[in-house]
Amino acid sequence: MDKFLITGGLPLSGRVVVSGAKNSALPCMAAAVLTPETVTLHNVPYVRDCLTQRRLLEDLGATVLVPELRTHKITATPIELFEAPYELVKTMRASVLALGPLLARFGKAKVSLPGGCAIGTRPIDLHLEGLKALGAEVTLEAGDVVARAPKRGRLRGGEMHFEKVTVTGTENLLMAATLAEGKTVLHNAAREPEVSDLAELLNRMGARVRGAGSPTITIEGVEALGGAEHTIIPDRIETGTFLIAAAITGGELEIKDCVPEHSGIVIAHLREAGVEIEEVNQSTLRVRRSSKGLVARDVVTEPHPRFPTDMQAQYMALMTQAEGRSMITETIFENRFMHASEMQRMGAQIHIDGRIATVEGPTQLMGARVQASDLRASACLVLAGLAASGETIIDRVYHIDRGYEKIEMKLRALGADIERLKESEV
């Protein structure tokens, strides 16, 4: 397992280009299963989860051509397998996104139940309830969810009220409903930009989706979908991570190819905490720490457009450098504070009480040997390592490779002292 070796204390400076959003690429890749024609996706980030999704599509029988590093041409004309097996679902929960498209086009699908994962139990009950609302028969067989469309193999439009906002649940239902007979209305749908991006692709494929980005999405089912070409939106979580990287190291960065609007709440919170962020144009941000320094500000994670849970860990790293006490409340996932104990080992003053983390700052972090536990926790530890004095070694960086494209190369180009140690070198 690779590790990162970081020697902290260097302010970052320069220009960094944001990659495509992993959380948009994954559902868009799955959407290609809805049509026998070719779906071409540009700006797919070169990250492990997208490689896993590609493998899943190929296992199903689709052809995936990659004429350029970030362009995927997916053709799912024949499909030979109708399932996402345990080996894939356990490494990447988003493999459940195969369920909606397979069921919609072929009337049958099997997906292994995700089970527990590092950041909580993360059930898929709402995905299944939604598919049942479209007429699917869903059974549990030996740890797998088996779903079948009603007679004649076609789902029928229906109404689904999500009891909780779920991003991939909304996306699964959205994809399933495109080929259903009649109209579907999704209430309390997720409003994340990635849901809107998927809806845009689906409409390009001939679907009739309205209201994506709002809590109510309406889908008029069509008989068939066709090929399309689409560019994945920039990654707002990577954008936010670089905003914090500049602030935590006391550096100055220009962040290119991002969508500032998608990071609105993060930008607002960071500004309140003493980070100067300038919107240079529609796709560029300039960021630096204010001369007055960082001040503690509370944060509560909630579904979009509120503060994203995927930025909580990175924000906690920043708060260790801010003056005062901040409270960070995690309302989306239980057990998503595992980075806190690792940062405590670096000298951070963090107290956890259930879903609330209280951070006392500022503290001079000291390099230590720490372990990444999930994707965003690893980003947090990288940020802490950049701010710490001395050397930090982060174990299990495969977590960060799941969702950040070449992060150590991007950081090194900005002046960070970070290197990847291959297993044999440690």
Ligand code: UD1
């Ligand atoms: C997606 C993102 C992930 C992000 C999360 C929340 C992708 C590939 N991943 O994950 O990066 O952290 O949104 O913004 O887009 N829930 C249920 N039943 C369900 C589904 C969800 O109770 O059937 C609960 C979950 O346990 C959690 C909450 O709903 O408490 C939100 O989860 P959800 O939005 O579904 O997360 P993902 O879509 O898995």
